[in-house]
Amino acid sequence: MRDRLPDTIDAAFLASSGKGTGREYCGDLSIVGMQRLAASLADTDAPDLQVRLHIGRDAGGVQCLEGEIQGVLHLTCQRCLGRVEFPVQRTFRLALVHSEAEADRLTDGYEPLLLEDERLVVREVVEDELLLALPDFPQHSEAETCTLPEYRDDQETVTVDEKPNPFAALASLKRN
Template sequence: MTAIRRAYIIPRLMQTPSLPLPDKIDPWRLAAESGRLEGTLALAALPRLAAVLDHLNGAVSVSLVAGIDHQGIRSITGGLRTVIELTCQRCLEPLPWPLDVTVNLGLVRNEAAAHRLPDEYEPLLVAEGFIRVADLVEDELLLALPQIPRHVDVQECEANDYRAPSSEPAPNTEPVQPFATLASLLPSKRSH
């Protein structure tokens, strides 16, 4: 009896928001038990996201709740928060980018069920078994990335020596003819 009590008490005493997240979860079971996922995940643990980041320092704060809604749909909802560093595509300088992602996933077992899901949910296709928490978090963060990351204010780029293109042509410049040197390679036409 003592061993059972210890197994029950020790995990409860150790539960804190800063605990690492589990590696894998069974989302169907988590939803049936109204489970929670709270903790942090290092950005370095997300290889697909890491490929587009300038620096891998930092972590993602994860706060997700699983359950069954009033329509009987098993879901995982909540949020992800982090600050990542991208490259500004205008001035090519580091660009801190805060991500505050709302997660609203409906669990489905097949494509047909995904099409029947209400509009407020994005489908999470899981036939059976476990999924990696890091994959779930990484997918949501990748979907939230901007297509073309750049400073919101052009003046921030100009502080990094970026010069916005002028709408007026420069005076006394001839148009560039990129294929002009190719003309010299063509055989000249001679009349016979």
């Protein structure tokens, strides 16, 4: 059974639930208001993300949150500073832990998510995962689609040529 995506998930029920059980949530989520993410974006005009979450206990009894985020983010191309659409398809698998020691005991395949209390704030979890999904160097996939800085430099040179440039003479001396 799938529930609508809530603002928060109370993980307390996991303590009494059996292995291999859980709850699933599905819905749209806006990135507007995600301050940390916004600092890395060109704008927040992108359509809502599609988010699917499953919280439960796996067959080994680990309390886990698994999820998938799909959508598009608007980043700034580092080559031309134009806007570039970055498709997001992020899947994650987090183990809910209550201490560092508990995190150290985790088996492979899980990233620890330290719980302050039993309440998971869905927006914060999704924002964290989006930050991890961002590329270090966003750019248009094809160089031709960039408005290249070199092109803009050429235009500037044309206007500069109309005025006497004291460095132009120096530059030609150096070339010779």
